[in-house]
Amino acid sequence: MKVKYxxxxxxxxxxxxxxxxxxxxxxxxxxxxxxxxxxxxxxxxKAEYDKIKKHHLLDDHSFTIVDWVKVPLPVILIDEGVHxxxxxxxxxxxxxxxxxxxxxxxxxxxxxxxxxxxNHDHHVAVSAPFDLSITKxxxxxxxxxxxxxFFFKKxxxxxxxxxxxxxxxxxxxxxxxxxxxxxxxxxxxxKHYKKYMWFLLxxxxxxxxxxLLGMTPLGVSVTxxxxxxxxxxxxxxxxTLFTANKNYWMHIFWMPxxxxxxxxxxxxxxxxxxxxxxxxxxxxxxxxxxxxxMVVMGLIGLIFFFNNWFATGAFSALxxxxxxxxxxxxxxxxxxxxxxxxxxxxxxxxxxx
Amino acid sequence: xxxFTGLSWGLFIYQTIIFSGLLILLWKFxxxxxxxxxxxxxxxxxxxxxxxxxxxxxxxxxxxxxxEMRKEALAERDVLLKSARETKDKIVAEAKNIAKAExxxxxxxxxxxxxxxxxxxxxxxxxxxxxxxxEIAEKVVKHDLSGxxxxxxLVDSLIEEVNLN
Numbered sequence: 001m002k003v004k005y006x007x008x009x010x011x012x013x014x015x016x017x018x019x020x021x022x023x024x025x026x027x028x029x030x031x032x033x034x035x036x037x038x039x040x041x042x043x044x045x046k047a048e049y050d051k052i053k054k055h056h057l058l059d060d061h062s063f064t065i066v067d068w069v070k071v072p073l074p075v076i077l078i079d080e081g082v083h084x085x086x087x088x089x090x091x092x093x094x095x096x097x098x099x100x101x102x103x104x105x106x107x108x109x110x111x112x113x114x115x116x117x118x119n120h121d122h123h124v125a126v127s128a129p130f131d132l133s134i135t136k137x138x139x140x141x142x143x144x145x146x147x148x149x150f151f152f153k154k155x156x157x158x159x160x161x162x163x164x165x166x167x168x169x170x171x172x173x174x175x176x177x178x179x180x181x182x183x184x185x186x187x188x189x190x191k192h193y194k195k196y197m198w199f200l201l202x203x204x205x206x207x208x209x210x211x212l213l214g215m216t217p218l219g220v221s222v223t224x225x226x227x228x229x230x231x232x233x234x235x236x237x238x239x240t241l242f243t244a245n246k247n248y249w250m251h252i253f254w255m256p257x258x259x260x261x262x263x264x265x266x267x268x269x270x271x272x273x274x275x276x277x278x279x280x281x282x283x284x285x286x287x288x289x290x291x292x293x294m295v296v297m298g299l300i301g302l303i304f305f306f307n308n309w310f311a312t313g314a315f316s317a318l319x320x321x322x323x324x325x326x327x328x329x330x331x332x333x334x335x336x337x338x339x340x341x342x343x344x345x346x347x348x349x350x351x352x353x
Numbered sequence: 354x355x356x357f358t359g360l361s362w363g364l365f366i367y368q369t370i371i372f373s374g375l376l377i378l379l380w381k382f383x384x385x386x387x388x389x390x391x392x393x394x395x396x397x398x399x400x401x402x403x404x405x406x407x408x409x410x411x412x413x414x415x416x417x418x419x420x421e422m423r424k425e426a427l428a429e430r431d432v433l434l435k436s437a438r439e440t441k442d443k444i445v446a447e448a449k450n451i452a453k454a455e456x457x458x459x460x461x462x463x464x465x466x467x468x469x470x471x472x473x474x475x476x477x478x479x480x481x482x483x484x485x486x487x488e489i490a491e492k493v494v495k496h497d498l499s500g501x502x503x504x505x506x507l508v509d510s511l512i513e514e515v516n517l518n
Binding site for chain 1: 360384
């Protein structure tokens with residue numbers, strides 16, 4: 001009861017503060033003669049904010065920890081030969097032009113991709129070379145993989161002789177058991193679940209850990225990168241295909257128990273379904289994580305737009321609440337990805353009934 | 354679609370390699386040992402529980418067996434006691450019978466003896482009476498039996514003589 005009371009109070013205060021801050025800005029813009037000045041500073045802020053937002057969400061060729069600490073990463077291009085140079089060549093602010101093997105490369109300001117520039121006019125992009133650079137996301141994924149490997153290896157060795165977990169294992173084991181008993185076994189079945197555990201456990205912890213890392217202010221959100229979710233979904237897709245039994249293919253190409261014309265109609269639909277399933281996995285994770293980040297960053301952006309203490313208080317509180325929600329979503333999306341993968345695997349190994 | 358043009362193949366290749374490696378390494382060094390440990394533990398617990406259950410059943414069985422044995426022992430005791438009592442009764446009754454027969458025999462023999470003694474005594478008395486009578490008769494014959502007085506005095510003296518004897 002008391003908690004509810006405080007919750008209501010908080011809501012009212014937040015609404016009040018929020019309305020106040022809106023009123024405040026209106027006053028500012030309508031009253032002053034320097035409307036254009038206000039607008040100019042506002043659009044300037046917006047541009048800067050957009051840059052930060054994009055920078056935060058997108059992959060990058062250098063690792064920016066804070067604005068003044070930029071770790072350059074190697075850029076590897078395959079463009080009639082291999083070109084390797086450090087991303088510091090694009091400084092300052094990604095406007096620099098790197099020269100390698102008589103070719104000139106620069107960053108596209110829209111997408112952040114490396115483009116081959118015209119040999120004479122360094123501001124005209126000619127083509128996009130095949131980019132094998134060690135980007136920020138590659139570094140993060142690699143770091144996370146190494147971290148996870150040592151963490152879980154330590155847990156595995158921390159088991160006592162009678163099979164009891166110690167230390168962090170006490171926290172991790174219930175999650176492992178949850179994945180086994182509530183995700184794998186009910187969806188795949190007692191008989192086949194064992195051959196998918198390695199994938200389900202790894203992908204669950206991997207996505208969860210990366211989701212959580214994405215919530216830190218380091219700007220290392222990997223799971224809202226489309227390429228990443230595409231890759232993960234592709235794993236599920238191929239594992240489903242390679243472990244599928246005769247039944248699975250029968251249900252796709254020659255649906256049993258329906259008349260022949262229906263079989264012919266159903267085959268392409270089922271075939272499409274086979275591809276759409278992992279596709280939905282990819283979009284779901286990508287969209288959820290991106291949306292969460294967008295909203296959180298939008299709220300943080302509002303703090304700077306309004307630039308008064310009411311807004312600062314209100315939107316900080318809102319950001320906090322939303323971040324808590326995102327914390328839940330981080331685990332939830334990892335769970336959903338694992339769960340749906342398990343369901344697809346279950347379909348692939350289902351027995352005739 | 355912007356999504357697909359945004360796909361960066363470099364990241365995709367690296368990510369696939371890294372994730373494949375992670376899958377293999379974690380399976381070999383983490384999931385397999387953890388799941389094996391958990392599985393073994395679960396099997397252990399299951400085994401221990403089953404063993405406990407069997408032990409419980411066995412104990413119950415033993416207990417019922419004990420009860421049965423006790424009951425049997427009690428019944429046996431009752432039977433033994435009963436037969437002992439019967440034996441005792443029988444012995445006592447037999448003894449009584451024997452004693453009775455013996456006493457009867459003794460009584461009968463005593464009676465017989467008494468009877469024979471009596472007979473002997475009577476016979477003796479008879480012979481003595483006869484002898485006395487003859488003696489008296491002899492004496493009477495010898496004496497003058499003329500008067501009555503004299504007769505009477507003679508008899509009296511004779512009797513006195515007998516009495517003295």
